[in-house]
Amino acid sequence: VMEIKVGERAGFCFGVDRAMDFALKEGKESKNSVHTLGPLIHNPQAVDKLKKADIKVIDQIDKVDDGTIIIRSHGVRPSIIEEAEDKDLDIINATCPFVQRVQEKAKQLYKDGYQVLISGDKDHPEVIGILGHTDNQAIVVEELSDCKEVKLKSKVGVVAQTTQSLNKLKKLVDYLLPQISDLKVHNTICTTTGQRQDEAARLAQDMDLMIVIGGYNSANTNRLAEICRENGAITHHIEQADELQVDWFSNIKKIGVTAGASTPNWIIKEVVSRMAEIKQDVEEKETTEESTTL
Ligand code: F3S
Structure with missing residues:
Protein backbone atom coordinates (compact mmCIF):
# COMPACT_ATOMS: atom_id res chain seq x y z
CA VAL A 1 0.00 0.00 0.00
CA PHE A 12 3.39 29.46 3.14
CA CYS A 13 5.18 30.80 6.16
CA PHE A 14 3.16 32.66 8.73
CA GLY A 15 4.07 36.11 7.41
CA VAL A 16 3.20 35.46 3.77
CA ASP A 17 0.01 33.62 4.72
CA ARG A 18 -1.05 36.61 6.77
CA ALA A 19 -0.31 39.07 3.97
CA MET A 20 -2.28 36.98 1.43
CA ASP A 21 -5.25 36.79 3.82
CA PHE A 22 -5.21 40.56 4.35
CA ALA A 23 -5.09 41.17 0.62
CA LEU A 24 -7.81 38.72 -0.42
CA LYS A 25 -10.10 39.93 2.38
CA GLU A 26 -9.60 43.55 1.37
CA GLY A 27 -10.10 42.67 -2.31
CA LYS A 28 -13.40 41.01 -1.45
CA GLU A 29 -14.80 43.48 1.04
CA SER A 30 -13.54 46.87 0.00
CA LYS A 31 -15.17 49.11 -2.54
CA ASN A 32 -11.83 50.87 -2.94
CA SER A 33 -9.32 49.99 -5.59
CA VAL A 34 -6.74 47.77 -3.91
CA HIS A 35 -3.02 47.78 -4.70
CA THR A 36 0.00 45.98 -3.37
CA LEU A 37 3.31 47.74 -3.35
CA GLY A 38 5.38 45.20 -5.24
CA PRO A 39 4.17 41.64 -5.87
CA LEU A 40 2.93 40.05 -2.64
CA ILE A 41 4.39 36.74 -3.61
CA HIS A 42 6.32 35.21 -6.51
CA ASN A 43 4.21 32.12 -7.04
CA PRO A 44 2.53 32.42 -10.49
CA GLN A 45 -0.72 30.72 -9.42
CA ALA A 46 -1.05 32.96 -6.36
CA VAL A 47 -0.35 36.02 -8.51
CA ASP A 48 -3.23 34.90 -10.75
CA LYS A 49 -5.58 34.54 -7.82
CA LEU A 50 -4.79 38.07 -6.63
CA LYS A 51 -5.34 39.39 -10.13
CA LYS A 52 -8.75 37.72 -10.25
CA ALA A 53 -9.62 39.39 -6.94
CA ASP A 54 -8.87 42.66 -8.75
CA ILE A 55 -5.79 43.46 -6.70
CA LYS A 56 -3.25 45.38 -8.71
CA VAL A 57 0.48 45.52 -8.28
CA ILE A 58 2.21 48.90 -8.36
CA ASP A 59 5.88 49.62 -7.91
CA GLN A 60 5.61 53.15 -6.53
CA ILE A 61 3.15 54.98 -4.32
CA ASP A 62 2.91 57.89 -6.75
CA LYS A 63 1.23 55.57 -9.25
CA VAL A 64 -2.00 55.67 -7.18
CA ASP A 65 -4.18 58.53 -6.01
CA ASP A 66 -6.81 56.78 -3.96
CA GLY A 67 -7.86 53.45 -2.57
CA THR A 68 -6.02 50.94 -0.42
CA ILE A 69 -2.35 50.14 -0.43
CA ILE A 70 -1.10 46.88 1.03
CA ILE A 71 2.41 46.77 2.41
CA ARG A 72 3.74 43.25 1.87
CA SER A 73 5.43 41.00 4.41
CA HIS A 74 8.94 42.30 3.52
CA GLY A 75 8.09 45.70 5.01
CA VAL A 76 9.16 49.12 3.71
CA ARG A 77 11.11 52.22 4.73
CA PRO A 78 9.18 54.58 7.04
CA SER A 79 9.16 57.28 4.33
CA ILE A 80 6.90 55.11 2.16
CA ILE A 81 4.26 54.87 4.88
CA GLU A 82 4.48 58.66 5.30
CA GLU A 83 4.07 59.14 1.58
CA ALA A 84 0.97 56.93 1.58
CA GLU A 85 -0.44 58.81 4.57
CA ASP A 86 0.16 62.14 2.84
CA LYS A 87 -1.84 60.90 -0.10
CA ASP A 88 -4.64 59.83 2.23
CA LEU A 89 -4.49 56.23 1.06
CA ASP A 90 -5.87 53.49 3.27
CA ILE A 91 -2.88 51.53 4.45
CA ILE A 92 -2.91 47.86 5.32
CA ASN A 93 0.46 47.11 6.77
CA ALA A 94 1.11 43.39 6.32
CA THR A 95 4.76 43.61 7.33
CA CYS A 96 5.59 40.29 8.98
CA PRO A 97 5.95 40.78 12.75
CA PHE A 98 9.37 39.08 12.55
CA VAL A 99 10.49 41.67 9.99
CA GLN A 100 9.05 44.43 12.14
CA ARG A 101 11.24 43.14 14.95
CA VAL A 102 14.37 43.55 12.78
CA GLN A 103 13.29 47.08 11.84
CA GLU A 104 12.77 48.01 15.49
CA LYS A 105 16.10 46.51 16.62
CA ALA A 106 17.97 48.35 13.86
CA LYS A 107 16.22 51.60 14.72
CA GLN A 108 17.01 51.24 18.42
CA LEU A 109 20.68 50.44 17.79
CA TYR A 110 20.94 53.48 15.55
CA LYS A 111 19.28 55.69 18.16
CA ASP A 112 21.66 54.37 20.83
CA GLY A 113 24.65 55.46 18.75
CA TYR A 114 25.69 52.10 17.35
CA GLN A 115 27.07 51.76 13.86
CA VAL A 116 24.48 49.39 12.42
CA LEU A 117 25.42 46.48 10.16
CA ILE A 118 22.72 44.51 8.37
CA SER A 119 23.77 41.04 7.34
CA GLY A 120 21.76 40.45 4.14
CA ASP A 121 21.28 41.08 0.42
CA LYS A 122 21.69 44.70 -0.68
CA ASP A 123 18.90 44.64 -3.26
CA HIS A 124 16.37 42.73 -1.20
CA PRO A 125 13.26 44.80 -0.41
CA GLU A 126 13.31 43.69 3.22
CA VAL A 127 16.86 44.98 3.64
CA ILE A 128 16.02 48.28 1.93
CA GLY A 129 13.15 48.65 4.41
CA ILE A 130 15.37 47.92 7.41
CA LEU A 131 17.96 50.37 6.11
CA GLY A 132 15.30 53.09 6.05
CA HIS A 133 14.75 52.57 9.76
CA THR A 134 18.31 53.76 10.35
CA ASP A 135 17.95 56.87 8.16
CA ASN A 136 19.81 54.87 5.51
CA GLN A 137 22.93 55.01 7.67
CA ALA A 138 23.37 51.28 8.24
CA ILE A 139 25.85 49.27 6.22
CA VAL A 140 24.56 46.23 4.38
CA VAL A 141 27.02 43.35 4.56
CA GLU A 142 26.51 40.78 1.83
CA GLU A 143 30.02 39.43 1.94
CA LEU A 144 32.64 40.01 4.61
CA SER A 145 34.59 42.18 2.16
CA ASP A 146 31.76 44.76 2.37
CA CYS A 147 32.61 45.56 5.96
CA LYS A 148 36.36 45.24 5.57
CA GLU A 149 36.17 48.35 3.40
CA VAL A 150 34.49 50.53 6.03
CA LYS A 151 36.00 52.15 9.08
CA LEU A 152 34.33 50.53 12.03
CA LYS A 153 33.29 52.59 15.02
CA SER A 154 33.81 51.53 18.62
CA LYS A 155 30.15 50.63 19.07
CA VAL A 156 28.78 48.23 16.47
CA GLY A 157 25.32 46.67 16.32
CA VAL A 158 24.34 43.79 14.05
CA VAL A 159 20.96 42.61 12.76
CA ALA A 160 20.22 40.10 10.01
CA GLN A 161 17.75 39.82 7.16
CA THR A 162 15.14 37.27 8.32
CA THR A 163 16.11 34.79 5.59
CA GLN A 164 19.87 35.14 6.06
CA SER A 165 21.83 31.94 6.59
CA LEU A 166 23.15 31.42 10.08
CA ASN A 167 26.55 30.72 8.58
CA LYS A 168 26.86 34.19 7.04
CA LEU A 169 25.78 35.90 10.24
CA LYS A 170 28.30 33.83 12.18
CA LYS A 171 31.10 34.82 9.81
CA LEU A 172 30.35 38.49 10.31
CA VAL A 173 30.21 38.20 14.10
CA ASP A 174 33.45 36.18 14.12
CA TYR A 175 35.14 38.95 12.20
CA LEU A 176 33.84 41.73 14.49
CA LEU A 177 34.25 40.09 17.88
CA PRO A 178 38.04 40.37 18.22
CA GLN A 179 38.09 44.07 17.29
CA ILE A 180 34.92 45.57 18.76
CA SER A 181 34.43 45.60 22.50
CA ASP A 182 30.97 47.12 22.47
CA LEU A 183 29.33 44.71 20.05
CA LYS A 184 25.60 44.06 20.11
CA VAL A 185 24.18 41.25 17.99
CA HIS A 186 20.49 40.57 17.46
CA ASN A 187 19.94 37.22 15.83
CA THR A 188 16.87 38.19 13.81
CA ILE A 189 16.94 35.21 11.45
CA CYS A 190 13.46 33.74 11.08
CA THR A 191 13.44 30.08 12.03
FE1 F3S B 1 7.94 34.38 6.59
FE2 F3S B 1 7.97 36.36 8.30
FE3 F3S B 1 9.71 34.43 8.50
S1 F3S B 1 7.53 36.50 6.14
S2 F3S B 1 10.05 33.72 6.44
S3 F3S B 1 7.53 34.25 8.79
S4 F3S B 1 10.10 36.56 8.72
Whole structure:
Protein backbone atom coordinates (compact mmCIF):
# COMPACT_ATOMS: atom_id res chain seq x y z
CA VAL A 1 0.00 0.00 0.00
CA MET A 2 1.24 3.42 -0.93
CA GLU A 3 1.66 5.99 1.84
CA ILE A 4 1.53 9.77 1.28
CA LYS A 5 2.92 12.09 3.91
CA VAL A 6 2.70 15.89 3.72
CA GLY A 7 5.21 17.90 5.74
CA GLU A 8 3.55 19.98 8.45
CA ARG A 9 5.74 22.92 7.60
CA ALA A 10 5.23 22.72 3.86
CA GLY A 11 4.11 25.88 2.11
CA PHE A 12 3.39 29.46 3.14
CA CYS A 13 5.18 30.80 6.16
CA PHE A 14 3.16 32.66 8.73
CA GLY A 15 4.07 36.11 7.41
CA VAL A 16 3.20 35.46 3.77
CA ASP A 17 0.01 33.62 4.72
CA ARG A 18 -1.05 36.61 6.77
CA ALA A 19 -0.31 39.07 3.97
CA MET A 20 -2.28 36.98 1.43
CA ASP A 21 -5.25 36.79 3.82
CA PHE A 22 -5.21 40.56 4.35
CA ALA A 23 -5.09 41.17 0.62
CA LEU A 24 -7.81 38.72 -0.42
CA LYS A 25 -10.10 39.93 2.38
CA GLU A 26 -9.60 43.55 1.37
CA GLY A 27 -10.10 42.67 -2.31
CA LYS A 28 -13.40 41.01 -1.45
CA GLU A 29 -14.80 43.48 1.04
CA SER A 30 -13.54 46.87 0.00
CA LYS A 31 -15.17 49.11 -2.54
CA ASN A 32 -11.83 50.87 -2.94
CA SER A 33 -9.32 49.99 -5.59
CA VAL A 34 -6.74 47.77 -3.91
CA HIS A 35 -3.02 47.78 -4.70
CA THR A 36 0.00 45.98 -3.37
CA LEU A 37 3.31 47.74 -3.35
CA GLY A 38 5.38 45.20 -5.24
CA PRO A 39 4.17 41.64 -5.87
CA LEU A 40 2.93 40.05 -2.64
CA ILE A 41 4.39 36.74 -3.61
CA HIS A 42 6.32 35.21 -6.51
CA ASN A 43 4.21 32.12 -7.04
CA PRO A 44 2.53 32.42 -10.49
CA GLN A 45 -0.72 30.72 -9.42
CA ALA A 46 -1.05 32.96 -6.36
CA VAL A 47 -0.35 36.02 -8.51
CA ASP A 48 -3.23 34.90 -10.75
CA LYS A 49 -5.58 34.54 -7.82
CA LEU A 50 -4.79 38.07 -6.63
CA LYS A 51 -5.34 39.39 -10.13
CA LYS A 52 -8.75 37.72 -10.25
CA ALA A 53 -9.62 39.39 -6.94
CA ASP A 54 -8.87 42.66 -8.75
CA ILE A 55 -5.79 43.46 -6.70
CA LYS A 56 -3.25 45.38 -8.71
CA VAL A 57 0.48 45.52 -8.28
CA ILE A 58 2.21 48.90 -8.36
CA ASP A 59 5.88 49.62 -7.91
CA GLN A 60 5.61 53.15 -6.53
CA ILE A 61 3.15 54.98 -4.32
CA ASP A 62 2.91 57.89 -6.75
CA LYS A 63 1.23 55.57 -9.25
CA VAL A 64 -2.00 55.67 -7.18
CA ASP A 65 -4.18 58.53 -6.01
CA ASP A 66 -6.81 56.78 -3.96
CA GLY A 67 -7.86 53.45 -2.57
CA THR A 68 -6.02 50.94 -0.42
CA ILE A 69 -2.35 50.14 -0.43
CA ILE A 70 -1.10 46.88 1.03
CA ILE A 71 2.41 46.77 2.41
CA ARG A 72 3.74 43.25 1.87
CA SER A 73 5.43 41.00 4.41
CA HIS A 74 8.94 42.30 3.52
CA GLY A 75 8.09 45.70 5.01
CA VAL A 76 9.16 49.12 3.71
CA ARG A 77 11.11 52.22 4.73
CA PRO A 78 9.18 54.58 7.04
CA SER A 79 9.16 57.28 4.33
CA ILE A 80 6.90 55.11 2.16
CA ILE A 81 4.26 54.87 4.88
CA GLU A 82 4.48 58.66 5.30
CA GLU A 83 4.07 59.14 1.58
CA ALA A 84 0.97 56.93 1.58
CA GLU A 85 -0.44 58.81 4.57
CA ASP A 86 0.16 62.14 2.84
CA LYS A 87 -1.84 60.90 -0.10
CA ASP A 88 -4.64 59.83 2.23
CA LEU A 89 -4.49 56.23 1.06
CA ASP A 90 -5.87 53.49 3.27
CA ILE A 91 -2.88 51.53 4.45
CA ILE A 92 -2.91 47.86 5.32
CA ASN A 93 0.46 47.11 6.77
CA ALA A 94 1.11 43.39 6.32
CA THR A 95 4.76 43.61 7.33
CA CYS A 96 5.59 40.29 8.98
CA PRO A 97 5.95 40.78 12.75
CA PHE A 98 9.37 39.08 12.55
CA VAL A 99 10.49 41.67 9.99
CA GLN A 100 9.05 44.43 12.14
CA ARG A 101 11.24 43.14 14.95
CA VAL A 102 14.37 43.55 12.78
CA GLN A 103 13.29 47.08 11.84
CA GLU A 104 12.77 48.01 15.49
CA LYS A 105 16.10 46.51 16.62
CA ALA A 106 17.97 48.35 13.86
CA LYS A 107 16.22 51.60 14.72
CA GLN A 108 17.01 51.24 18.42
CA LEU A 109 20.68 50.44 17.79
CA TYR A 110 20.94 53.48 15.55
CA LYS A 111 19.28 55.69 18.16
CA ASP A 112 21.66 54.37 20.83
CA GLY A 113 24.65 55.46 18.75
CA TYR A 114 25.69 52.10 17.35
CA GLN A 115 27.07 51.76 13.86
CA VAL A 116 24.48 49.39 12.42
CA LEU A 117 25.42 46.48 10.16
CA ILE A 118 22.72 44.51 8.37
CA SER A 119 23.77 41.04 7.34
CA GLY A 120 21.76 40.45 4.14
CA ASP A 121 21.28 41.08 0.42
CA LYS A 122 21.69 44.70 -0.68
CA ASP A 123 18.90 44.64 -3.26
CA HIS A 124 16.37 42.73 -1.20
CA PRO A 125 13.26 44.80 -0.41
CA GLU A 126 13.31 43.69 3.22
CA VAL A 127 16.86 44.98 3.64
CA ILE A 128 16.02 48.28 1.93
CA GLY A 129 13.15 48.65 4.41
CA ILE A 130 15.37 47.92 7.41
CA LEU A 131 17.96 50.37 6.11
CA GLY A 132 15.30 53.09 6.05
CA HIS A 133 14.75 52.57 9.76
CA THR A 134 18.31 53.76 10.35
CA ASP A 135 17.95 56.87 8.16
CA ASN A 136 19.81 54.87 5.51
CA GLN A 137 22.93 55.01 7.67
CA ALA A 138 23.37 51.28 8.24
CA ILE A 139 25.85 49.27 6.22
CA VAL A 140 24.56 46.23 4.38
CA VAL A 141 27.02 43.35 4.56
CA GLU A 142 26.51 40.78 1.83
CA GLU A 143 30.02 39.43 1.94
CA LEU A 144 32.64 40.01 4.61
CA SER A 145 34.59 42.18 2.16
CA ASP A 146 31.76 44.76 2.37
CA CYS A 147 32.61 45.56 5.96
CA LYS A 148 36.36 45.24 5.57
CA GLU A 149 36.17 48.35 3.40
CA VAL A 150 34.49 50.53 6.03
CA LYS A 151 36.00 52.15 9.08
CA LEU A 152 34.33 50.53 12.03
CA LYS A 153 33.29 52.59 15.02
CA SER A 154 33.81 51.53 18.62
CA LYS A 155 30.15 50.63 19.07
CA VAL A 156 28.78 48.23 16.47
CA GLY A 157 25.32 46.67 16.32
CA VAL A 158 24.34 43.79 14.05
CA VAL A 159 20.96 42.61 12.76
CA ALA A 160 20.22 40.10 10.01
CA GLN A 161 17.75 39.82 7.16
CA THR A 162 15.14 37.27 8.32
CA THR A 163 16.11 34.79 5.59
CA GLN A 164 19.87 35.14 6.06
CA SER A 165 21.83 31.94 6.59
CA LEU A 166 23.15 31.42 10.08
CA ASN A 167 26.55 30.72 8.58
CA LYS A 168 26.86 34.19 7.04
CA LEU A 169 25.78 35.90 10.24
CA LYS A 170 28.30 33.83 12.18
CA LYS A 171 31.10 34.82 9.81
CA LEU A 172 30.35 38.49 10.31
CA VAL A 173 30.21 38.20 14.10
CA ASP A 174 33.45 36.18 14.12
CA TYR A 175 35.14 38.95 12.20
CA LEU A 176 33.84 41.73 14.49
CA LEU A 177 34.25 40.09 17.88
CA PRO A 178 38.04 40.37 18.22
CA GLN A 179 38.09 44.07 17.29
CA ILE A 180 34.92 45.57 18.76
CA SER A 181 34.43 45.60 22.50
CA ASP A 182 30.97 47.12 22.47
CA LEU A 183 29.33 44.71 20.05
CA LYS A 184 25.60 44.06 20.11
CA VAL A 185 24.18 41.25 17.99
CA HIS A 186 20.49 40.57 17.46
CA ASN A 187 19.94 37.22 15.83
CA THR A 188 16.87 38.19 13.81
CA ILE A 189 16.94 35.21 11.45
CA CYS A 190 13.46 33.74 11.08
CA THR A 191 13.44 30.08 12.03
CA THR A 192 10.65 29.02 9.61
CA THR A 193 12.95 28.45 6.66
CA GLY A 194 15.36 26.31 8.65
CA GLN A 195 12.53 24.29 10.16
CA ARG A 196 10.97 23.63 6.75
CA GLN A 197 14.32 22.50 5.38
CA ASP A 198 15.03 20.22 8.35
CA GLU A 199 11.62 18.64 7.99
CA ALA A 200 12.13 18.09 4.25
CA ALA A 201 15.48 16.42 4.95
CA ARG A 202 13.93 14.10 7.55
CA LEU A 203 11.04 13.20 5.25
CA ALA A 204 13.37 12.57 2.32
CA GLN A 205 15.45 10.13 4.38
CA ASP A 206 12.32 8.15 5.15
CA MET A 207 10.55 8.24 1.80
CA ASP A 208 11.19 6.64 -1.60
CA LEU A 209 9.86 9.61 -3.53
CA MET A 210 9.56 13.31 -2.72
CA ILE A 211 7.25 15.71 -4.52
CA VAL A 212 8.37 19.30 -4.03
CA ILE A 213 5.78 21.94 -4.96
CA GLY A 214 6.58 25.55 -5.80
CA GLY A 215 7.43 28.09 -8.49
CA TYR A 216 10.34 27.11 -10.73
CA ASN A 217 11.81 30.54 -10.08
CA SER A 218 11.45 30.24 -6.31
CA ALA A 219 14.91 29.99 -4.78
CA ASN A 220 13.72 28.41 -1.56
CA THR A 221 11.69 25.75 -3.42
CA ASN A 222 14.69 24.82 -5.55
CA ARG A 223 16.74 24.56 -2.38
CA LEU A 224 14.13 22.21 -0.87
CA ALA A 225 14.32 19.95 -3.93
CA GLU A 226 18.11 19.93 -3.64
CA ILE A 227 17.91 18.97 0.05
CA CYS A 228 15.50 16.12 -0.75
CA ARG A 229 17.88 14.74 -3.40
CA GLU A 230 20.85 15.07 -1.06
CA ASN A 231 18.93 13.01 1.46
CA GLY A 232 18.44 10.12 -0.91
CA ALA A 233 14.88 10.42 -2.21
CA ILE A 234 13.90 10.41 -5.88
CA THR A 235 12.66 13.97 -6.19
CA HIS A 236 10.34 15.77 -8.61
CA HIS A 237 9.82 19.53 -8.47
CA ILE A 238 6.42 20.62 -9.82
CA GLU A 239 4.37 23.80 -9.85
CA GLN A 240 0.92 22.26 -10.23
CA ALA A 241 -1.07 19.05 -9.89
CA ASP A 242 -1.38 18.42 -13.64
CA GLU A 243 2.38 17.94 -13.91
CA LEU A 244 2.28 14.74 -11.86
CA GLN A 245 3.12 11.71 -13.99
CA VAL A 246 1.60 8.33 -13.27
CA ASP A 247 4.79 6.38 -14.01
CA TRP A 248 6.63 8.18 -11.18
CA PHE A 249 4.53 6.19 -8.75
CA SER A 250 4.91 2.61 -9.90
CA ASN A 251 6.75 0.41 -7.40
CA ILE A 252 6.91 3.28 -4.90
CA LYS A 253 5.72 2.70 -1.36
CA LYS A 254 6.37 5.92 0.54
CA ILE A 255 5.85 9.39 -0.87
CA GLY A 256 6.60 12.65 0.92
CA VAL A 257 5.33 16.10 -0.01
CA THR A 258 6.86 19.44 0.80
CA ALA A 259 6.42 22.94 -0.63
CA GLY A 260 8.27 26.24 -0.76
CA ALA A 261 7.42 29.27 1.37
CA SER A 262 5.51 30.90 -1.47
CA THR A 263 3.36 27.90 -2.35
CA PRO A 264 -0.30 28.40 -1.44
CA ASN A 265 -2.13 25.73 0.54
CA TRP A 266 -4.77 25.22 -2.11
CA ILE A 267 -2.09 24.10 -4.57
CA ILE A 268 -0.70 21.60 -2.06
CA LYS A 269 -4.23 20.25 -1.59
CA GLU A 270 -4.79 19.88 -5.33
CA VAL A 271 -1.51 18.01 -5.70
CA VAL A 272 -2.30 15.67 -2.82
CA SER A 273 -5.77 14.85 -4.08
CA ARG A 274 -4.42 14.17 -7.58
CA MET A 275 -1.81 11.91 -5.97
CA ALA A 276 -4.53 10.04 -4.12
CA GLU A 277 -6.27 9.35 -7.45
CA ILE A 278 -3.03 8.17 -9.04
CA LYS A 279 -2.33 6.02 -5.99
CA GLN A 280 -5.68 4.27 -6.38
CA ASP A 281 -5.11 3.61 -10.08
CA VAL A 282 -1.58 2.34 -9.54
CA GLU A 283 -2.60 0.08 -6.67
CA GLU A 284 -5.49 -1.40 -8.66
CA LYS A 285 -3.19 -2.05 -11.58
CA GLU A 286 -0.54 -3.65 -9.37
CA THR A 287 -3.08 -5.99 -7.69
CA THR A 288 -4.42 -7.11 -11.06
CA GLU A 289 -0.89 -7.76 -12.26
CA GLU A 290 -0.14 -9.76 -9.10
CA SER A 291 -3.27 -11.90 -9.47
CA THR A 292 -2.52 -12.63 -13.11
CA THR A 293 1.02 -13.74 -12.34
CA LEU A 294 -0.22 -16.01 -9.54
FE1 F3S B 1 7.94 34.38 6.59
FE2 F3S B 1 7.97 36.36 8.30
FE3 F3S B 1 9.71 34.43 8.50
S1 F3S B 1 7.53 36.50 6.14
S2 F3S B 1 10.05 33.72 6.44
S3 F3S B 1 7.53 34.25 8.79
S4 F3S B 1 10.10 36.56 8.72
